Amino acid sequence: MPAQPASRVPDEAHQPPDEPLWCSRCNTDQHLVVDSIQSHYPPMPNMVDVTYECVACKYSYEQLASVHKVAVILNRPGLQQGVLQFGGQYLHCGNPMKTRSCELRRIQAPLALGVGKPEQIYEVYINTRILGCTCGFRMEIPD
Ligand SMILES: [Zn+2]
Ligand SMILES: [Zn+2]
Structure with missing residues (x-):
């Protein structure tokens, strides 16, 4: 008696269509880089809102996947994925980046309040967070 073939297909009848990430312009997925992953609302098991970009034609896509x-x-080797935004976290090298320090940055901008008026320098203070990855990569985001 031969063993049962591995044909256990999970019940996906009620699942929404799950299209693969794909660049319809280049007709390939070879140049895709994932930009962000956010949980879908209303929540669906295993489904996320994903934005990704084709680096070959610079076209961005957004879909439920x-x-x-x-x-x-x-998980495909090769293309450098860079920073990935995942549900409010920033990932680099596949790991969540950790807050290294917080900074108070002063930004100066010249601004003329009306035609013919002299420009004045205005100052804005913003809180920023420096995120670091174990590989040494750092980036600064507004807090
Ligand atoms: Zn493309
Ligand atoms: Zn890294």
Whole structure:
């Protein structure tokens, strides 16, 4: 008696269509870089809102996709993925970046309040956070 073939297909009848991440212009997924992953609202099991970009034609896409489809792109060796925004976290090298320090930055901008008026220098203070990755990569984001 031969073993049962591995044909256990999960019940996906009620799942929304799960299209793979794809550049319809280049007709390939070879140049895709994932920009951000956010949880979908209303929440759906294993489904996320993903934005990604094709670096070949510079076209951006946004779609609802399963975590599995996103992972196909993310886990592919080769292309440098850079910083990934994931549900409010920033990931680099696949790891969440950690806050290294907080800064208070002073930004100066000349501004003329009306035609013919002299420009004045205005100052704005903003709080920023410096995020760091274990590889040494750092970036600063407004807090
Ligand atoms: Zn493309
Ligand atoms: Zn890194």
